[in-house]
Amino acid sequence: xxxxxxxxxxxxxxxxxxxxxxxxxxxxxxxxxxxxxxxxxxxxxxxxxxxxxxxxxxxxxxxxxxxxxxxxxxxxxxxxxxxxxxxxxxxxxxxxxxxxxxxxxxxxxxxxxxxxxxxxxxxxxxxxxxxxxxxxxxxxxxxxxxxxxxxxxxxxxxxxxxxxxxxxxxxxxxxxxxxxxxxxxxxxxxxxxxxxxxxxxxxxxxxxxxxxxxxxxxxxxxxxxxxxxxxxxxxxxxxxxxxxxxxxxxxxxxxxxxxxxxxxxxxxxxxxxxxxxxxxxxxxxxxxxxxxxxxxxxxxxxxxxxxxxx
Amino acid sequence: xxxxxxxxxxxxxxxxxxxxxxxxxxxxxxxxxxxxxxxxxxxxxxxxxxxxxxxxxxxxxxxxxxxxxxxxxxxxxxxxxxxxxxxxxxxxxxxxxxxxxxxxxxxxxxxxxxxxxxxxxxxxxxxxxxxxxxxxxxxxxxxxxxxxxxxxxxxxxxxxxxxxxxxxxxxxxxxxxxxxxxxxxxxxxxxxxxxxxxxxxxxxxxxxxxxxxxxxxxxxxxxxxxxxxxxxxxxxxxxxxxxxxxxxxxxxxxxxxxx
Numbered sequence: 001x002x003x004x005x006x007x008x009x010x011x012x013x014x015x016x017x018x019x020x021x022x023x024x025x026x027x028x029x030x031x032x033x034x035x036x037x038x039x040x041x042x043x044x045x046x047x048x049x050x051x052x053x054x055x056x057x058x059x060x061x062x063x064x065x066x067x068x069x070x071x072x073x074x075x076x077x078x079x080x081x082x083x084x085x086x087x088x089x090x091x092x093x094x095x096x097x098x099x100x101x102x103x104x105x106x107x108x109x110x111x112x113x114x115x116x117x118x119x120x121x122x123x124x125x126x127x128x129x130x131x132x133x134x135x136x137x138x139x140x141x142x143x144x145x146x147x148x149x150x151x152x153x154x155x156x157x158x159x160x161x162x163x164x165x166x167x168x169x170x171x172x173x174x175x176x177x178x179x180x181x182x183x184x185x186x187x188x189x190x191x192x193x194x195x196x197x198x199x200x201x202x203x204x205x206x207x208x209x210x211x212x213x214x215x216x217x218x219x220x221x222x223x224x225x226x227x228x229x230x231x232x233x234x235x236x237x238x239x240x241x242x243x244x245x246x247x248x249x250x251x252x253x254x255x256x257x258x259x260x261x262x263x264x265x266x267x268x269x270x271x272x273x274x275x276x277x278x279x280x281x282x283x284x285x286x287x288x289x290x291x292x293x294x295x296x297x298x299x300x301x302x303x304x305x306x307x308x309x310x
Numbered sequence: 311x312x313x314x315x316x317x318x319x320x321x322x323x324x325x326x327x328x329x330x331x332x333x334x335x336x337x338x339x340x341x342x343x344x345x346x347x348x349x350x351x352x353x354x355x356x357x358x359x360x361x362x363x364x365x366x367x368x369x370x371x372x373x374x375x376x377x378x379x380x381x382x383x384x385x386x387x388x389x390x391x392x393x394x395x396x397x398x399x400x401x402x403x404x405x406x407x408x409x410x411x412x413x414x415x416x417x418x419x420x421x422x423x424x425x426x427x428x429x430x431x432x433x434x435x436x437x438x439x440x441x442x443x444x445x446x447x448x449x450x451x452x453x454x455x456x457x458x459x460x461x462x463x464x465x466x467x468x469x470x471x472x473x474x475x476x477x478x479x480x481x482x483x484x485x486x487x488x489x490x491x492x493x494x495x496x497x498x499x500x501x502x503x504x505x506x507x508x509x510x511x512x513x514x515x516x517x518x519x520x521x522x523x524x525x526x527x528x529x530x531x532x533x534x535x536x537x538x539x540x541x542x543x544x545x546x547x548x549x550x551x552x553x554x555x556x557x558x559x560x561x562x563x564x565x566x567x568x569x
Contacts (some may be wrong), residue, residue: 014569015569045374049382052406053409053410053568054406054409054410054568054569055568056564056568056569073412074314074412074414075412077410077411077412078412082410084406085404086403088402088403088404088407089402089404089407090398090399090402091402092405095330101324101328101407102407102411104320104321104324104325104327105321105324105325105407105408105411105412105413106317106321106322106411106412107316107317107318107319107320107321107412108317108320109320110320149407153411202354233458234413
C-alpha cells in the first residue's frame with residue numbers, strides 16, 4: 001500500500017528555545033486510520049501544525065501523497081483537510097457561508113461548493129443550522145462544522161486534532177460512525193485524542209509521541225499484545241471483609257462487593273474463576289479497571305519519562 | 311503556474327466577495343458614520359465657517375474642501391477596512407482557513423487590498439453624492455481623479471494590512487489611525503492651501519504624503535494644486551509598488567500568523 005504521509009527527521013524548535021520535536025520519523029499508509037497519541041505538550045499539535053503549514057518546521061522533510069512540503073506546498077495542501085483543536089472560524093459568519101467560503105479558497109467553483117456544503121452539513125446534522133451565525137452553535141456543532149469545512153475540498157488525508165473534546169457520548173459515537181464511514185470510502189485519517197477508548201475503537205495503527213520523540217509506532221493489535229497484565233474489577237454477589245488468597249493473582253478488596261485482581265496473560269482467567277469457585281465466591285460480572293490502551297499508554301509514557309530524566 | 315491560475319482567481323473572487331459582504335453587512339459601522347461625519351464637515355466648515363473665510367484658490371471654501379474631505383473618507387475607510395478585517399481574522403484565528411488552503415500569498419494580499427479599495431471607493435462615492443447637496447461639483451480631469459483615488463485607496467489598504475500583521479491587540483490597530491493617520495490627514499491640505507503657511511512649514515508639509523494625494527485629487531476635480539501632479543502620481547505609484555512588495559514578503563514569511 002502506498003504512503004499517505006512520510007515524515008523524516010522532523011524537528012521544531014520554537015523562538016523561545018523550546019524543542020517541541022526532536023527528529024521524528026513517521027509513516028502512515030494510504031487508507032489507514034491512525035492514532036497519534038501523547039500527553040499534553042508531547043508534540044502532537046506541533047506535528048499537525050507543521051503538516052497544515054501553520055507551524056514552520058526547523059528541519060526535516062514532510063511528504064504527503066508524494067507532495068513535498070517545501071517543493072509543492074499547494075499540492076500538499078490540496079490533499080489534506082485539517083480539523084484543529086481550537087475553533088478557528090469567523091464567529092459572525094453563517095454556518096453555510098463558512099463551508100462555501102473555504103471551498104472557494106481551494107478554487108472550487110461556487111455551484112459545486114454549495115452542493116458539497118449542503119452534502120456535508122446534511123451528513124453532519126447541521127443543515128437546519130445553515131443560516132445560523134456560527135457563534136450560536138453548540139460546542140459539538142462547532143466541531144462538526146469544522147469537519148464539514150475540512151472535507152469540502154474532498155481531501156485524501158483528514159487530520160483531526162481532538163475532534164471529540166467536550167462532545168457528549170451520544171454525539172461522539174455518531175462522529176465515530178461518520179469517521180469510520182469516511183475511512184471505509186478510502187480517506188486516510190490521522191486522529192489525536194485524549195479518549196483512548198476512541199483510539200482503540202477506531203484506529204488500526206498508532207504512534208505515541210512524548211517529549212518530541214516517537215516512543216511507539218505499531219499496529220493497535222501489536223500494541224495491545226504488549227499488555228501482559230490486565231487489571232480487572234469483579235463485582236461479587238456476597239459481602240467480603242478480607243481479600244481472598246488467590247495464588248498467582250495479586251488482589252485487593254476495593255469495597256465489600258468489589259474485588260480488584262491483576263491477571264497475567266500467562267496465567268489466563270480460567271484458573272482465577274476456579275480458585276474463586278473453590279472459595280465459594282460468586283462473581284456477578286467483571287470489567288477492565290481502565291481501558292487497555294490507557295494502561296499501555298501510561299506505562300510507555302512513564303518509561304519514557306524515566307529515560308528523559310536520566 | 312497556469313493550473314494554479316484558475317483556482318487562485320476563484321479564491322480571489324471568494325475573498326473579495328467575503329470582504330464586501332462583511333462591510334456591507336455591518337453598514338451602520340462602516341458606511342453610515344463617514345456619511346454623517348462628512349455632512350457635519352460640510353455644514354460646519356463648508357457652510358457656516360466657510361462663508362466667513364471666503365474664497366480659496368479661486369473657489370468657494372466649500373468647493374475647495376470637498377475634494378479633501380472625499381479623500382479623507384477614502385483614506386480612513388480603506389485603511390480601516392483592511393486593518394480591522396485582517397486583524398479580526400487573526401484574532402478569531404479564521405486566518406488559518408486561508409493559511410491552510412493552497413491560495414497564493416499574492417491572492418490573499420490582492421483580495422484584502424481590493425476589499426479595502428472597494429470600501430474606500432464606496433464611501434468616497436457616498437460622500438461625493440452628499441456633497442452635491444451643498445455645492446456644485448465639476449470634474450476637471452476624470453482620468454487623474456480616478457487614478458489618484460484608486461492609488462490612494464490601494465496605498466492605505468496596504469498600510470492597513472501592515473498594521474494588521476504587526477498588531478497583537480485591538481489597541482495596536484487604533485494607535486496608527488489616531489496618532490499618525492489623523493494628524494497627517496488634517497495637516498495634508500484638506501482644509502487649507504499650504505500657500506497660507508510660512509515658507510518653512512510649506513517645505514515641511516511637502517514631506518506629508520497625504521498632501522500630495524489630496525492635492526492631486528483636488529487637481530482632478532478643480533484643476534488647482536499646491537504641488538506638481540506628475541510628482542504626486544509618480545510618488546503614489548512607487549509607494550504602491552514598494553508597499554505591495556513589503557506586504558507580500560510579510561505574508562510569505564507568515565509573520566504574526568505562523569510560529
